[in-house]
Every structure is written in C-alpha cells, then in structure tokens.
Amino acid sequence: MELENVSLKDKIIRTVVGFFLFILVGGLIITFLPGDAEKSFFDVISGKSNVDAGKIGDYSIPIDYYQAAKRECYFQYRNIAPSLAEDPSTLQSCAFQTIRSLVVTEQIAKATGFSVSETGIREELSDEARRIYRESVNGAGYSDDEVRKPEAIYKQILNSAPMQYRIDRKNASVIYDALLNSDLKRTDGEIAVQKESTSARFRLRIVSYTDDQLSKLAEKEAPISEEILRAKYENEKKEGKLPKNTEGKEISFEERKNFLKSKLLLEIRSKSQEEWKGKLKTIQQEPDGLSKIASLLGANIQELKDQSLLDLWELKSGNQNIRLGSNTQFLKDLTTVAFGSKKVGGPYRESEKNVFVEFASLEINSSKINNSQGSNLKDNPNLMNGFVMEISQALQEKYPIERRIGEKAEE
Template identity: 80%
Template sequence: MELENATLKDKIIRTVVGFFLSILVIGLIITFLPGDAEKSFFDVLSGRSSLNAGKIGDVSIPMDYFQAARRDCFFQYRSIAPSLAEDPATLQSCAFQTIRSLVVTNQIAEATGFSVSEGGIREELSDEARRIYRESVNGAGYSDEDVRKPEAIYRQILNSAPMQYRIDRKNASGLYDSLLNSDLKKTDGEIAVQKESTSARFYLKLVSYTDDQLSKLAEKEAPISDEVLKTKYEAEKKDGKLPKNQEGKEVSFEERKNFLKSKILLENRSKSQEDWKNRLKKLQEEPDGLGKISVLLGVPVQDFRDQSLLNLWELKTGNQIVRLGNNSQFLKDLTSVNFGDKKVGGPYRDSEKNVFVEFASLEINSSKINASQGPDLRDNPNLMNGFVMEISQSLQEKYPIERRVGQRVEE
C-alpha cells in the first residue's frame, strides 16, 4: 500500500512538472518568435484574428500563401538588389502587391474562361524532381544510396509552397501568354465601326481657362480697397498681433499692406472661384453659351475643324495643346450629344486647364476612309502587352490591401 501511494505521488509530481515544463517551452518559443509572428499568435489566441496575413479586397490571405509570396520576393530582390532582400518591410510590401496582382489575374481568368489544372502542375514538379535527381547522380559522382530519391525531392518541392499559390502563379503567366498569343479575328461589326471611326470628322469649339485666371478675374472685379486693409490692420493692432520690425516697433500700415492683401485674397479665393464657376455653369445652359463664356472670361473661342477621332486625343493650337481623349466624361458626351445644337459640354479637366466644348458638327466622309485600316493593336505585341497590363493595373485599384502582419496600411 505504501508503494502504491508513492507511485501515485510520483505520477502526480511528473504530471505537474510536465505541465509547467510545457508552459516554459511554449513561453520560450513565443519569446523567440519575430515580432509580427508573435503578435499574430496572440491575435489568434484572443480571437482577434484568424490564421491569415490579411485581405485583398474581400479575399483572405492564408499565412502559408503569404509566406510563399514573400519567399519569391526575397529571391527576386536577392538577384537585383541584395540589400533590399534583407529588409522585412520591403519584402512584406512586395508580397502583398504580388498577391493583389494574383487576385486580379484570377478575376480576369474567370471572365475569359481561362484555367490551369493542378494535375499539370504536379506533373511539372515531378519532372523537375527527376531532373534534379539526374543532375545529382551524374554531376557529383555520388552513389544511388547517397542521393535522395526522386520521390523525396518531389515531396520537398511540393511542400515548399501551397498548391493554390502554385496554381495562381501558373494561372497568371499562362493567362497573359494566352491573351497575347491568341489569334483574334475582327468581326464584321468591328471592321464596320473601325471604318466609320476613320471617316468621322468633328468640328469642335473650345474655351479653356485655369483656376488662377478665375482668381485674377475675381480680384479685378472686386478689388480690395485701402479702407478694407486699414480696418484689418487696426484690428491686428488692437489684438496685439502685429509683428515687430528690426527696431522692435510694430510694423506700419504700408509695411503690412501687401501681406494683408495677399491674406485676404487667399481667404476669399475658394469662395470667389466657386461663385465664378456657378456663373459659368449658368451661361453654359443659355443659347450661344460658349460665346457668352468667352466674353465673360475674356478669352477667344478656339475652332477645331475637320478633326479625326484620333486627333481629339491631342488638339493643338499655337503653342497650346488640349488633351481630351483621356477624359471619360468627354468621351461619354461625344457619343450622346446632338451635334449642331450648340450644346456646351464640360468643363473637362486637362491638367491645369478647364475646357468648355461646343459640339458644332459631325460628318461621316466616306472619301476619307482609311482603306488600310492602319496597324491593328493585336498585331503589335508591345501595344497589346501594355493594354493587358493596363487592365490589370486598373483593376488592382479596386482591391485595397488590409495587412495583419507588419505595418497596418491601406493601399
């Protein structure tokens, strides 16, 4: 009985000691974890986070998926910029950007019906494992016993990255190759539209202005009198806000005058510009609106006759260039307004300029149809590649990055 009690006691002691040793080991593991991993670990325990590195839009990023992207970024930077390969922040940013690109590519692939098979990827990994095995046997002179078998090499390669990440990477490279190398033929409708666009001739009238011009017009219309400036000066003097000159005395009105004028102009600028824009908007709706806008602004109307659709991307007059082809609202109005009704569209923004446009006339001149139709976008690999990349870049803006490792930044 005494031996049995001792045995039970020993079991209890071993259990208690084992429990505390487990806590100690876990504590040491957590202590030596990197800061991001330690934070993620506690977030998971507390229920504040799941086992993912963040989100791209509504798509969660598994931690192993993120680590695979981060590892690819490491090898990329190691070959082109070794110093950046050791920077955790750079690698994390690169990983998130890479994953966002893959998410967007998946959206494009789904829309175009493109996909890759897991079986094909496994077959490629198997071929790579056999190649590594052959090079190991033939190159180093080792015996078969000293070299890992193809099966072991295959398992190591397979486990180095999650299969979904491999599928997405393969999807990305295969998708763009497929799009760029597709033998796309124009439909009869496309050919007809292209012919019509080459024969279309536009007559547009333009009036452009800058915000700075509006400010000067507002100042000219309502000049700031000396009485207003003196009132402002006396108010500052009463409140003890006047600065001192080199002699330690308060600056005089003449010394302060220009500063006060600039200050008032700056304070009134936003309101005065808004007032002028409202006046222009009202004139825009009136008959011969563009002519009235021209008179109010004191700038001439610019005529652009016999312009092709391509020319609208860059209209030149004297030493000025007006680019309207990149303005989505202008292109929309171009397809919907009734030409010849003196309809005034805009103002359309072009860099620092604001442009009002009267859609004077549109003619389809069959004698000016370009029979050759010019080089097709799809016949030019560089243009096609740029077009496809632009689709991807535009879509990426709709997928914000939410980080749960590293710095929390919305991109």
C-alpha cells in the same frame, strides 16, 4: 519496477510548474513570430480574424497565399533595390498589388476559357527538382548518399507556396502571350463600325487651365495688404507665438513679414482653389457655359475642327498637346452628351491641365470612309498588348484592396 508514491502536494506543485512553463514557452514563441504572423495569431485567438490576410474585392486572401506573394516581392526587390527588400511596408504593398493583379488575370482567364492544369505545374516542379539534384551531384562532387533525393527536393519546392498561388502565377505568365498569339479576326459588325468611325468628324471647343492659374486669380481677388500682415504679426505677438532671434528677443515685423505672407498665400490657395472649382462647375451648367468659363478665367476658347476619332488621342491646341483619348470620362461623354446643344463636359484632367470641352458638332462624311479592313490584329502585337493592358488596368479599379495585415485598409 516499483511505482513512485507521489503525494498530493507534489502533484499540485508539478501541475503549477507545468502551467507556468507552458505560458513561458508560448510567450517566447509569440515574441519571436514575425510581425504579420504575431498579429494574425492574436486575431485568431480573439476571434477577430477568419485566418486570412485581407480581401481583393470579394475574394479572401489566405495567409499562405499572401506569404507566397510577399516572398516573391522580397526576392524581386533584393535584386533591384536591396534596401526596399527589408522594408515591411514596401513588401506588404507589393504583395497586395501582386495578388490583385493575379485576381484580375484569373477573371480574364475565366472569360476567355483559358486554364492552367495542376498536373502541368507538378511536372514542371518535378523537372526542377531533378535539375537541382543533378547540379548538386555534378557540381559539388558529392556522392548520391550525401545529396538529397529528388523526391525530397520536390517536396520542399512544392510546400514553399500553395498550389493555387502557383496556378494563378502560371496563368499570369502565359495568358497574355496566349491572347497575343491567338487568331483574332474582326467580325462583320466590327468592320462596319470601323468604317463608320473613320468617317466621323468632330468639332470641339475647349478651354483649359491649371491649378496654378486658379491660385493666381485668387491672389488678385484677395490681395494681402500690409495691414493684414501686421494684424497677423500682432496676433502672434499677443499669443506669445513669435520666434526669437539669437539675442533672445522677439523678431521684428519686417523679419516676420515674408513668412506670414507665404503662409497666408498657402491658406488662400488651398481654400480658393476649391471655391473657384465650385464656381466653374456651376457656370458649366449654364447656357453658353464655355464662353462664361473662358471669360472668368481670362482664357481663350480653342476651336478644333474636322477631328477624327484617332485625332482625339492627341489634340493640338496652339502650342499645347491635349491627350483626351485615354480619359474614360471624356470617351463616355463623347457618346452621351448631345452635340450642338452647347453642353460642356469636364473638367477632364490631363497632366497638369484641366480641360472643359463643348461638343459643338458631329458629322458623318461618307467621302472619308476607309474601306480597308486593316491589318490582322495578330500582325499588330503592340495594339493587342495595349488592349490587354487596358483591360487589366480597368478591371483592377473594380477590385479594391482590404488589408487585415500590416497597414490600414486601402481602397
């Protein structure tokens, strides 16, 4: 075979054409990449990315791990809310929240010595591949040659998500059941603490208020007069900001007055609430602070006597139920603020209320000690489940989300 004689000119033309074809094909590939993948591609090229989707605390999230979580979120939403399954923002948030939950579960697993083996997961995938193969053969009536072999199905399933994601997902699905079914017993020290806690009796004095109450107090303090409204109207008129009526004329003061009043009220409420909260915080530090707070708010002091630890979960004050047992700052103050010193803790947020608490007294009443060791924790799954969920929730607060894909970083 003869070799084709190629001139230098032809070589240059071919090189230039090849270069432009490479640019064209590369541009088309980038154009049809999904949004997240396109951004990640450019970040990698520019050196801005370490080829990860973000971080959960100090843990980097590999792109394939993130995509596996996002894909799982897609199928979840497709079943319960199809419209959300097509919303990129929803899927991104779901993926990062899912991954944070998996990171927390992994920490709980490490602390309790719980682990899931890769071998066990591979066996489950193998069983699933065989099941799919059998259903394909039996259900569709195809011959063995027309159906993919179990090995090919297994490989496809295996490659659909990284192994570490599968391990973490398996951890999350079985660890809580494992903890709930474990044989947990109270130690002698825990039993002693339980006995002492049943005999503790608290006396608390509380004052509660809502943000709406502060707004009304601010309105009384600085009423909006007719003169103020008219001055606002004249200012808008001077600046040419007055809206016009159907005849093309500027609306009158009477027509504009209610709008101006509502606008001023919103401004006053926003500003005054912060000012009032600052006042209350200052008074809180003064001697007999609770009485001064009550006087300033025009509220009554509710005194709660002979309250046990369990009672703190839901305090009954008049017609109100105040739940402070789930407020971590209140529980912390309960152990650190000196009782009987008229020190005031709070305000603790409880639903729509803000609650100030004076820790009046603490007594240990030996006649009320409960000598029962209580039921085995294993016999109280609701209590155990509550403990586990509380641990998970508390840990999640320690793992902020840093996004490098999609929306801005979330703390």
